[in-house]
Amino acid sequence: MFANPHQGASLSFQPRIRKGAFFDAAWRHGCRTFSVYNRTYISGAFADPVEEYWRVVRDVAIWPVMGERQVEVRGPDAAAFVQHLTPRDIRRCAPGRCLYALITAQDGGVLSDPIILQLAEDRFWLSTSDCDLELWAKGVAAGTGFDVTIRDAGVSVVQVQGPKSPRLMAGLLGETILDLAYFGMARADFAGRTLIVTRTGWSGEIGYEIYLEDADLGDALFDALLQAGRALGAAPGSVNQARRIEAGLLSWGADMTPEETPYELGLGRLVDLDATPDFIGKAALRRLAARPPRRRATGLFVDGPPMPPNEEPWPLTVAGRPAGRLTSLAHSPRLERTIAIGLVDAALAEPGTRMEVETWTGPRIATATPLPFLPKRQSGDVREMCAAEAR
C-alpha cells in the first residue's frame, strides 16, 4: 500500500498538553503513537489497525480515550442550563441515565456532540468531543443568570468495546453490570473507590465507557481490565476508524463542524423543537427545519486500491464542479472496500451518484451510498447475548 508520506513524524511533548490517567499504562503496554484531543494526549494504534479492527468486531478492545473530557455543570439551575445549551429534550434523561445530544450555536451550527450524563438532579457531565466545550458553557453562563458552577471534572475515560465486553465488565465489576441497558449508567466499586460506567461507546459494537475520577488508579484499573479480559482475547487499542465509519459514527472536527447543521448531518432526530423551551440556536433551527438541507452527510465507496486515511478534507467534484468534500476515509476489512464519509450537495447524496475525489495519489471515483455501511450492534439485551454465547 502507498504509504502516508507524513508517517513517522514525531510528537513533541509539551507541558501545556494534559496527560490522562491512562497515559502511563498506554505507554507501558506499547502505545507509541498519539494524537491530541481537547489539549490531552489520546492514544493512537497499539498494533496494526486491521488487527485492532477484528478485535473490536469479534472480541473486546480496551481504548484509553483520555481526551474525552467531562465538563461538569452543577448547581440549582444545572438542568435548565444544560437544556439552554442543547436542542435535545433533556427530560428524556434522568439521574442515572445518559443521552447523546448536540450543542448548537446561535446559527444552528454544531459546536459539539457530547454524551450528557446526568449524575444527580443538579449535576451533569457533558462528555465532549474535541472542542473546548468548557469555555463555551462558561461563556454562556457569564452572560446569563443561571446559578451553575462549571468545571472540567478531571476525569479520564477508558472504553471497553466489542461483543465480549459484557463478560469482561461482569468479570471485573460483578454480574449486576449486565443489567445496564443501552445508554444506562451505573456506579461500580473498584479498589475502594467509585467508578461511573455507561453502556455507550464509539465502536458501533456493544460496549462500555468507564469514567475514572481518581487519576492515581489509572494504572491499576487499566491492568485490571486487561487481566479480566485475558481469556476473552482483550487487548489495548485505539478508536478504530474503519469500524466507526462502517457504523456511520460522525467525528466532530472532521465530519461535522460549526459550519454544519443537525439536518445536514442526518441528526435532525436530536432536535426537539416542540418539546424544548428556548435553547441557543432554536430560532435558526426552526427556520432550517422548514426547508430541505442544502448539503447532506453521506457514505462514499472509493474505487481503487487501499490508501492511507485522509489528513484533511478532500474536494469532491462532479464534471469538474465542486460537489462537497470527503471528510473521513478508511479501508473496511469486512467489506474489502475503501469507505468514507462525505458532506455533499443534497442533490448528489442520492445513492449511486458518482463523484471524483482528489486523493493522495490523484483523482478516484467516489460513489454515494447510505450510512451506515454496516449496522450498529450496540443495543439489545446483553444477558441474552452472554447466554447465547455460552450455549
Added chain:
Amino acid sequence: MFANPHQGASLSFQPRIRKGAFFDAAWRHGCRTFSVYNRTYISGAFADPVEEYWRVVRDVAIWPVMGERQVEVRGPDAAAFVQHLTPRDIRRCAPGRCLYALITAQDGGVLSDPIILQLAEDRFWLSTSDCDLELWAKGVAAGTGFDVTIRDAGVSVVQVQGPKSPRLMAGLLGETILDLAYFGMARADFAGRTLIVTRTGWSGEIGYEIYLEDADLGDALFDALLQAGRALGAAPGSVNQARRIEAGLLSWGADMTPEETPYELGLGRLVDLDATPDFIGKAALRRLAARPPRRRATGLFVDGPPMPPNEEPWPLTVAGRPAGRLTSLAHSPRLERTIAIGLVDAALAEPGTRMEVETWTGPRIATATPLPFLPKRQSGDVREMCAAEAR
C-alpha cells in the same frame, strides 16, 4: 544527557486537526516534529534546539507558528465587546495598533493571553494562546446583547524573530517596515495580496509576526522569507523554549491556566481596574487586587546536569511540604544552567529560597530567582540598530 523516554513517539495525523498555510513548507524544509495548538499542527524543532537558540539570539529565525489562531470580532459593538472580555483598557489600542492583554473569567482566572490587533474601528483579531477563545467569545456573545460577529479568521502566522529580523523584513517588504514601533501594525504587499505585520513575537528578541489570510500563498511566502534571509543566516525553526524562559515569557496552558490570577502571574499591569468599564471578572479582580497574592510565578535555577524539558507540572516541596509546581524548564546555553518557571507559595518566591523538585531522574534543588533571567531586547528603534550594525 539523559534522554526523554517518550522521545520518538509518533504523531497520528487526523483530519480533525487543522493544517496551517505553512505546514507543507515546514515539512519540505525538514520539520519532522509537531505538536498540536488550537486544533492546528504547530511545527516543533527543525534542528538541534541549541542551534535554533543561537540563531534567534544572534541572527534571525523563521517560525511557522500556525496554531496561533485569530479570533475575529467585527461589528458595531466590536470595541465594547472586546473591552467586555479584557481587563486591559483597550483605549490604549487604536486602529493599526496592537496590545498584549489578558482574557479573564468571572473569578478572575486567566483564560487566555492574546495579542489584540485592532484592524479597524469595528474589527479586531484576538491572536490567541492554546485555548478555544472563539468558543468563549461566542458563548459570551450568545448571552449578551452585543452586536458582533465572531469567527476564526482562517489566518496563519509566521514569526520572524531575532536581531537581524528588521533587515530581513525590509529586504522582503521594503524599508518602510522599519518604521514599525514595538506593538505597531502595518499592511504590506506580497504577491499582489495584503499581509498584516506586527512588531511582536515570542522570543524576547526584536521580531515580527506576519498574518497570512491567503492560505494558497503559504509556500511562496515561507520561501520568500528564507530567500530574503539567506545572507543573514536565517533558517526555519520553532519557538525556542530556552529563550522564552530566559525572557520570562509565560506559556498559557503550562505556566498560566484559568486557576491563576493576573496578580499571581506578575501580570497585574494588564489589569486597568479604574480605567475600564465593566468587564468579565472585574468584581473578582477588585477583591484580589486588595490583598497580596497567595502564590507567585518565579524563576528557578535547577541544580545538576542538563535534562530534557518537563512534560507535566513537577511538584515543588520545602522540607517535604508542598510549595508549588515547576511548570516549564530548559537549559540556557548562555547561562549554562538549567532554568525554569514555577508557581510557588508567595512566601517562597523570595530570591534565594531553596526548594526540592521531583524530576525525571529524582529530586533536584531548585532556587528561586527573579524573572526574567536575561532581559528582553525587543523594544527600541530598529533603524538605529540597523545603522549600528552596518557601522
